[in-house]
Amino acid sequence: MVDATAPGCDSMDVYHCDTWVSRMDQHTVEVVEAANRTLAPLAVRSVPTVGGAQLVHLAVTTPRSQQFGPLARNHERQLRAALGGKPIDAPVVHAHVGLPGGWAALQNARPGARVFVTEHATYLDRVLAEPEARALYDELLHRVDGFFAVGDPIRNVLAAEFPHHADKIQQIPNPISFDTQRAAPVTALQRWLFLGGLIPRKGVAWLIEAFAQCHAKDPQLKLTMVGEGELRAQLTERVAELGLSDSVEFLGAVPPAQALTLMREHDLLVHPSRYETFGMTVVEAVAAGMPVLVTRCGGPEETLAGIEEDAGELIDVEENAESISEGYWRLRERFERGLDLRHAQEVLAGRYGYEAVAEAHYRLWFPASAQGRSEGTECAGALD
Amino acid sequence: MQVLFLALDGSRKRAVLEESAEAVSNGARVMVVVGKKQAWAGAQFAPGVVVTTLAALEARHLPRRVEHAVLYRAPRATARAVGRGPLRGGARRVLKSYERGVAGRLHRKVFVPLHRRLWPDARARMVRAVFEAHGGLDLLVVSDALSVPRAVQLLGAWAGNEAAPRVCYGLDYDAPRTLSSR
Numbered sequence: 001m002v003d004a005t006a007p008g009c010d011s012m013d014v015y016h017c018d019t020w021v022s023r024m025d026q027h028t029v030e031v032v033e034a035a036n037r038t039l040a041p042l043a044v045r046s047v048p049t050v051g052g053a054q055l056v057h058l059a060v061t062t063p064r065s066q067q068f069g070p071l072a073r074n075h076e077r078q079l080r081a082a083l084g085g086k087p088i089d090a091p092v093v094h095a096h097v098g099l100p101g102g103w104a105a106l107q108n109a110r111p112g113a114r115v116f117v118t119e120h121a122t123y124l125d126r127v128l129a130e131p132e133a134r135a136l137y138d139e140l141l142h143r144v145d146g147f148f149a150v151g152d153p154i155r156n157v158l159a160a161e162f163p164h165h166a167d168k169i170q171q172i173p174n175p176i177s178f179d180t181q182r183a184a185p186v187t188a189l190q191r192w193l194f195l196g197g198l199i200p201r202k203g204v205a206w207l208i209e210a211f212a213q214c215h216a217k218d219p220q221l222k223l224t225m226v227g228e229g230e231l232r233a234q235l236t237e238r239v240a241e242l243g244l245s246d247s248v249e250f251l252g253a254v255p256p257a258q259a260l261t262l263m264r265e266h267d268l269l270v271h272p273s274r275y276e277t278f279g280m281t282v283v284e285a286v287a288a289g290m291p292v293l294v295t296r297c298g299g300p301e302e303t304l305a306g307i308e309e310d311a312g313e314l315i316d317v318e319e320n321a322e323s324i325s326e327g328y329w330r331l332r333e334r335f336e337r338g339l340d341l342r343h344a345q346e347v348l349a350g351r352y353g354y355e356a357v358a359e360a361h362y363r364l365w366f367p368a369s370a371q372g373r374s375e376g377t378e379c380a381g382a383l384d
Numbered sequence: 385m386q387v388l389f390l391a392l393d394g395s396r397k398r399a400v401l402e403e404s405a406e407a408v409s410n411g412a413r414v415m416v417v418v419g420k421k422q423a424w425a426g427a428q429f430a431p432g433v434v435v436t437t438l439a440a441l442e443a444r445h446l447p448r449r450v451e452h453a454v455l456y457r458a459p460r461a462t463a464r465a466v467g468r469g470p471l472r473g474g475a476r477r478v479l480k481s482y483e484r485g486v487a488g489r490l491h492r493k494v495f496v497p498l499h500r501r502l503w504p505d506a507r508a509r510m511v512r513a514v515f516e517a518h519g520g521l522d523l524l525v526v527s528d529a530l531s532v533p534r535a536v537q538l539l540g541a542w543a544g545n546e547a548a549p550r551v552c553y554g555l556d557y558d559a560p561r562t563l564s565s566r
Contacts, residue, residue, distance in 0.1 A: 018553070018554075020395070020396065020528060020529045021395060021529070022393050022395045022528060022529035022530050023393075023395075024529065024530070028530070031533055032529050032530065032532050032533055035532045035533035035535075035536040036532045038536045039526065039532055039535055039536050039539075039551065042539065042551050043526060043551045043552050043553050044553075045552070045557070045558065047556075047557055047558070055557070057552075057553055057554060057556075057557040058553070059526070059529070059532075059553040061529035061532060062529070253398075
């Protein structure tokens with residue numbers, strides 16, 4: 001978002017409040033937080049980041065299993081300490097996720113500043129299950145100047161939970177870069193790529209089984225698993241049991257730039273997630289010229305609406321491997337007749353490209369100067 | 385460029401491993417101070433990264449070395465001299481019993497508190513001393529929550545020193561300017 005929107009602002013500061021979790025008793029929590037109030041003014045400096053923005057990295061010391069309400073207040077306090085007790089010096093503050101980021105932004109914004117929040121948290125149900133967090137969320141929705149969900153799954157949850165704020169919840173997508181194209185188009189769907197957490201919600205166990213089924217028919221297939229998570233050891237063991245260690249590679253977590261490079265080096269993104277609020281990886285894959293095999297898990301069917309056949313193959317969320325493997329063979333058969341990835345890219349660029357998403361933000365942030373944007377863009381604060 | 389990572393609770397191991405490797409690859413001399421080495425037993429630090437504990441650094445202070453010589457080295461030498469032939473097994477048992485029951489207790493209950501009372505800044509000085517031969521510590525990277533209070537103590541002890549190190553929460557949020565400024 002910063003890369004897309006910062007170039008249109010005179011200046012932008014990004015506060016990255018990094019939750020540092022440790023096992024601590026209450027006394028230690030207080031000692032550590034007090035020490036961090038001393039340390040933060042010394043350790044926090046801004047460094048250049050994407051789009052010409054300045055990035056401020058702040059460690060928010062946090063006890064293990066802190067609930068979302070206390071976590072939001074913790075972020076609020078520690079951000080205030082890092083700011084030296086002064087409010088964020090920006091007329092516009094845009095936070096990502098309601099709790100903790102949105103709450104911390106709201107409580108630290110200067111008087112008169114306009115505060116916006118974009119929600120894309122996949123853990124929103126857990127936030128709203130906690131009474132204190134739910135109350136803070138309600139107040140947040142009441143006080144912010146604009147509130148945005150990245151897709152219908154999030155908007156529907158919030159509208160159902162807070163019907164009195166339903167009209168305030170608008171939609172704005174995550175921006176995706178369509179600038180860098182792969183050197184050569186995909187010619188065969190042989191190099192599969194998975195990008196995401198190795199966790200049950202991502203459907204990775206079914207992916208391994210489905211890959212094994214497909215590999216039995218076409219031994220040339222390869223699968224690269226990118227990401228970390230609780231299932232890594234189990235998946236690695238299963239791959240060895242299946243005799244696929246030479247065909248499946250686990251790369252662990254990689255930086256975002258490397259993930260995009262990997263997309264340009266593989267033939268097919270397989271995204272068998274059980275639930276996604278947006279499905280950014282899917283759009284990034286199409287932007288990288290890569291067909292996708294993706295589940296209808298909330299976000300992706302919305303982001304790919306109208307171009308499903310051009311971009312790849314959508315499959316239902318089913319608790320089996322066959323839905324994935326059968327989806328692969330259907331896609332492979334269609335691929336030989338030709339997809340229309342270029343058309344898919346054009347459509348997605350119009351929806352989620354930097355320019356489209358940036359303009360949507362500018363209209364919200366600077367309504368008075370939306371026509372020419374000649375004034376009011378001098379300082380926009382973002383909280384990530 | 386000399387960089388000290390303070391990673392006492394080991395809750396952000398991946399970040400510490402990656403950032404220390406990055407610092408070494410940029411030509412820095414890197415030391416990582418951990419709480420307990422056993423907690424990092426499976427961790428693969430990049431070649432060139434020195435891993436130690438605060439206790440090990442503090443033990444380099446002269447009074448602590450004297451204490452160690454009196455409490456441990458001298459009795460061990462005596463046990464070696466006396467424990468020859470048939471007395472070897474008995475001498476070993478006596479030494480083991482002495483170290484566990486007398487030396488260890490004296491160390492924990494008397495010498496460590498006394499040492500910290502008499503030389504409260506010894507730990508900070510010993511940490512810093514590691515880097516002095518090569519021009520001093522340039523950057524302190526505070527890497528996890530439990531390291532924050534210790535970092536504040538170290539910085540407090542170093543306050544007034546002409547070349548206090550810069551401090552940051554992560555190499556990526558400081559390195560470009562610090563590396564280029566040296």
